[in-house]
Amino acid sequence: MFDFLLRRGNPTNHWTRAANLKLAAELDVPSLNGVTLGSQIDLLSSLGRDDSRQLGTLCYADLGVGIDYDDVKNLVGYTLVLSHAEPPFQPYSGEIVWNGQPLQGSHLTHDGISNLLGEHYWLDSDDDERIAFFEFPQYEIQVEFDTNDQINGIVVTSTPLMANPEQREAYGVDKPWPPTNVS
Numbered sequence: 001m002f003d004f005l006l007r008r009g010n011p012t013n014h015w016t017r018a019a020n021l022k023l024a025a026e027l028d029v030p031s032l033n034g035v036t037l038g039s040q041i042d043l044l045s046s047l048g049r050d051d052s053r054q055l056g057t058l059c060y061a062d063l064g065v066g067i068d069y070d071d072v073k074n075l076v077g078y079t080l081v082l083s084h085a086e087p088p089f090q091p092y093s094g095e096i097v098w099n100g101q102p103l104q105g106s107h108l109t110h111d112g113i114s115n116l117l118g119e120h121y122w123l124d125s126d127d128d129e130r131i132a133f134f135e136f137p138q139y140e141i142q143v144e145f146d147t148n149d150q151i152n153g154i155v156v157t158s159t160p161l162m163a164n165p166e167q168r169e170a171y172g173v174d175k176p177w178p179p180t181n182v183s
Helices: 002-007 041-047 110-117 165-170
Strands: 022-027 057-060 065-069 075-081 095-098 124-125 130-136 141-144 151-158
Touching: 041 057, 041 065, 041 075, 110 130, 110 141
Parallel strands: 022 095
Antiparallel strands: 057 065, 065 075, 075 151, 124 130, 130 141, 141 151
8 A cells, every 4th residue: 555655656667677687878878778868768667667766766776777857757867876885776787888888897997987988077076985077968977986996886867967056066166167078
């Protein structure tokens, strides 16, 4: 009874996970399992029923994936959790691709990802983590690093955090918006 009440309106209630589910996130397109940002989230039904109880964000803790969608159920972003730093998530075990090439090993460090994505727009640092913001014409990639420069997580979104003047102020950003390297 409570499950029904808590999940009312959840778009995944009737989704079934594919038996042979393989995850693939393309950062340059960007897409998750071939579903590009702006597409209907129903195209991700092979992920099955999510384990969240909130609207707007779908949580697949066992897959290491979070999905954000808008009011009309279009995909606006996804999160890949690559470490156990975010309980209850398991590490994402799917493929991560940039320009057709899988990312692995040295690519999953600060220097490696910066070599692929280019110079970050902003780097926020504190004692526990660093977040690099990479800006592209239609989306933003946020990459979270641990203190050893290994990637903890990747957020891909069509609603860039850095586009918000209040967020730039909160992060202490001293660069103009939009970035000069994004057209």
